[in-house]
Amino acid sequence: MSAYNVLIAVTVLLCIFAVVCVGLAHYAMHVTPQTFKQALAWQKDHYDISFYDSLEKTGYTVEGYHGYKLPVQLMKNPLPADRYVIISHGHTDNHYGMLKYAKIYLDLGFNVLTYDLRAHGENKKTVCTFGILESRDLELVIKDTRKRYPDLKVLGLHGESLGGATTITVLKYAPEVDFAVDDCGFAEIISIMRQGLKSLHIPSFMVYPASVFAHLMYGYPFTKMRPIDALKDNKIPVLFIHGSDDTYIPASHGERMSRATKGYSEFHAVPGAGHAASVLTAPDDYRKYVEDFLKKLSYI
Secondary structure (H helix, E strand, C coil), X not given: CCHHHHHHHHHHHHHHHHHHHHHHHHHHHCCCCCCHHHHHHHHHHHCCCHHXXXXXXXXXXXXXXXXXXXXXXXXECCCCCCEEEEEECCCCCCHHHHHXXXXXXXXXXXXXXXXXXXXXXXXXXXXXXXXXXXXXXXXXXXXXXXXXXXXXXXXXXXXXXXXXXXXXXXXXXXXXXXXXXXXXXXCCCHHHHHHHHHHCCXXXXXHHHHHHHHHHHHCXXXXXXXXXXXXXXXXXXXEEEEEXXXXXXXXXXXXXXXXXXXXXXXXXXXXXXXXXXXXXXXXXXXXXXXXXXXXXXXCC
């Protein structure tokens, strides 16, 4: 083969490699969100959400990071309550997906706030940064909540999957919150992406060049999406809950973060539970984990 033909072959291979990396970066950072109708229908099929209709609810908009608009909903406790919790949903989901956690907190005497993360629900289209920008949004929701509800005495966070990663990542900014609960969040996104590529029979090392392209295209490399790094100096108590049979984000992620945080933490693995299914698989145990955690902190 002539040097010219070799050059052509190498050029073609490099172009294919670049196209694949661009495709991976684009796919990873763009969300196809569930509609509100789809999310609500799924909740109704899997557990009782009849409590939701009778609640007094207030909707409003909070200005997130760089002016991104976030719709927030307050579910007011039927009884007078000065405790609040902000619940962050998972990837492709929306605020309706958090009703399965809302009932626990309502029963424990909390007012519950849910919101749609950037690029989710009916929000303006943008990239998903797996906790980087999402945590800056949550930081502003926290500040707004403190300002909006002057009766507030206790403020907590609860997140599922991407929402869990967002809940942990925001701790790096030392927000004025009293506790956090992370359900099946990832410690870092790289290993999850490597696992996903393997399942698609794509060499897992491709995640690293794709990360470079994500940085070039959107400004956020996958290698920086590491909630666990937020725990190095964290002193806010954190409860980690994870399904033992979670094949999407293994329970080891929760264990690693529980060991990494500087403050008080607990880790509970729910036997037989898959991804984001712990509260449905073992509702009584799940409620007890949350209740006992809050009792130890004297918040209930």
